[in-house]
Amino acid sequence: MTVRTVVYDRSVVEGREGSGLDALREARSATGTTWVRVSAPTDEELDRVAEAFDLHALEIEDVQGTPAPKVEEFPEHTFVLVKSARLRGGETTFEEEIRDQPVGLFFGHDWIVTITAEETAAVGSVWERVAREEPRLLGNDADFTAYRVLDAIVDEYFAILDEIGRDIEAVEDRIIDDPDTETLEILNSLRRELLSIRRIVWPTRDAVSVLARGDAAHVRSGTEKYYRDVYDHLVQHVELVETYRDLASGARDIYLNTLSQSTNEVMKRLTVVATIILPLTFVVGVYGMNFSGGPYNMPELGWRFGYPAVVAGMALTAAVMLGYFRSSGWL
CATH class of the missing domain: 1.20.58 (Methane Monooxygenase Hydroxylase; Chain G, domain 1)
Structure with a gap:
């Protein structure tokens, strides 16, 4: 369980100690942008964070559950729920499956809260950039930090799809050279992976479109173009998923035809x-x-x-x- 807080502006990055209610409220009211990063929290810690930043109980429940990615507007903040994804390998090259976890982003004008069930590489990479005092992050509001987290999460989808694409190419060569019953199992595994990533990418695209077209009150007009860039990436992901599904189905047909022949x-x-x-x-x-x-x-x-x-x-x-x-x- 970890609750870390940092307050930053254009010139300084200040880490804050303590995860109590008073410490969180003080950090929220501090000058600059406040980022509270919550990983593997206890129920008590979640309650304190929710009370300090006026987060609704249903938002916290969504982060703890497994709903589809979405965006919701509240008077004082915007709630974005997305999913971080990665491939977890098995005993062989092709025995991989997608593991995802919800990432909750809550951001107002000058504060952002991220909540994850465990440490997440995408969130950690942006956190490290803040610690290194990256000028672009320090010189923008919380909506830009939320964009950077979303962008890092979406980049993970690229890595997964690239890996699946290489696996499909390897399976196609295997079908031609030496088709066997294990090849069909590999194809079915790839199809399951594509179905899993499709269930993540499609609703994430719809959620980010809300931020990209200016419907979110806490996204500045100058930041919308960055969210549109993330949306464009997700459109590419959707197209890649559909292309790979077609390739996997074609490879399966080739396998069945080869077996029949x-x-x-x-x-x-x-x-x-x-x-x-x-x-x-x-x-x-x-x-x-x-x-x-x-x-x-x-x-x-x-x-x-x-x-x-x-x-x-x-x-x-x-x-x-x-x-x-x-x-x-x-x-």
Whole structure:
């Protein structure tokens, strides 16, 4: 559980100690922009933060739950709920699944509160930029800091989609070289990953559009262009997700077609073998009826070269049929 507070303006960054209600209220009223970063909080800490910054109980409940990304307007602040995402690897290269967690952004004119269930790289990267006194961050209000956090989260989606794209290319090569049952499992895993990232990207795009088109009262007109840039990135994400879904579906169709073709090749070879054996079985069956002592017996049964002649005839029949099948493209 961690509650960290920093107050900054164009010239200075000041860290604040304490997570009590009085300390939080004092930080909120301080000159400059106040950022309270909350990670893995207890219920008591959440209650103190909510009371100090007038956060609604339903907002806190959303951050603790798993709702879709959204934006809500309140008289004193804007609430943005997005999801940070990352790929968690398994035992093999392709055994990965997307892990996401809600990130709550609450910002007014001169303060911002971020709440996450655990430490988040996207939030941490922006926090470090503030600590390094990056001029662009220090010279803007809380809405710009919220934009930087959103931008860092959206950049994580790029990394995930790039990884999925490389996996799809690898699977396509694998389908051509050596399709097997494991390939189908990999394809299904990739399709699940794409479905998971789609459930994140689509509502995030809709939420950021509210901030980009000027509907949020606490987003300055000068900052809207930055949110429009994030929105453009999310539009690209949506297009990539749909493209990769098409590629994954196409790869799955190729796999099924390749498997069907392989089965047809096996059946063709079995048919050729059965067709060759059929006349040989007939000959063997006929000469297996080796009756003797009657007027209808086969006279060649008593021929000295009868057996070699029949075997040679059977070999010649098989050779002729093999030659015919090969010339017809069956083999």
